[in-house]
Amino acid sequence: MMTPKVLLVEDNATIRATLVPALQELTGARVVATADCAKDALAALRQVDWNVLVLDLFLRESTGFDVLAQMPEEAAGRKVFVLTNYATGELREACLRMGADVVFDKSTELDEFFAAFVE
Numbered sequence: 001m002m003t004p005k006v007l008l009v010e011d012n013a014t015i016r017a018t019l020v021p022a023l024q025e026l027t028g029a030r031v032v033a034t035a036d037c038a039k040d041a042l043a044a045l046r047q048v049d050w051n052v053l054v055l056d057l058f059l060r061e062s063t064g065f066d067v068l069a070q071m072p073e074e075a076a077g078r079k080v081f082v083l084t085n086y087a088t089g090e091l092r093e094a095c096l097r098m099g100a101d102v103v104f105d106k107s108t109e110l111d112e113f114f115a116a117f118v119e
Helices: 013-027 038-047 064-069 089-097 108-115
Strands: 005-009 031-035 053-055 081-085 102-105
Touching: 005 013, 005 038, 013 038, 013 108, 031 038, 038 064, 053 064, 064 081, 064 089, 089 102, 102 108
Parallel strands: 005 031, 005 053, 053 081, 081 102
Antiparallel strands: none
């Protein structure tokens, strides 16, 4: 697999600061851009060379659902991983219906999240 180039959409600065080096160390991924709201995420989706989107659902302004609903056509064929603290059955189903490849719970599924990069 080619080196994952990650666009990380997460509003919590502490989580961003932890995830960026963890992704590089554990998966070989390179975080090419970050955003903390849907507007910035949608701009980055169009402007940055990425192949994996890591998307939180609850952002500084708006939600990850807004990002999923407005994904540009160029995103087709790229991976979309939702990483959230609210991975209920209902939210998982909604994300998958809107185009996410998989949904991970931040508190219980980080091992699975990191493993998804090397599969």
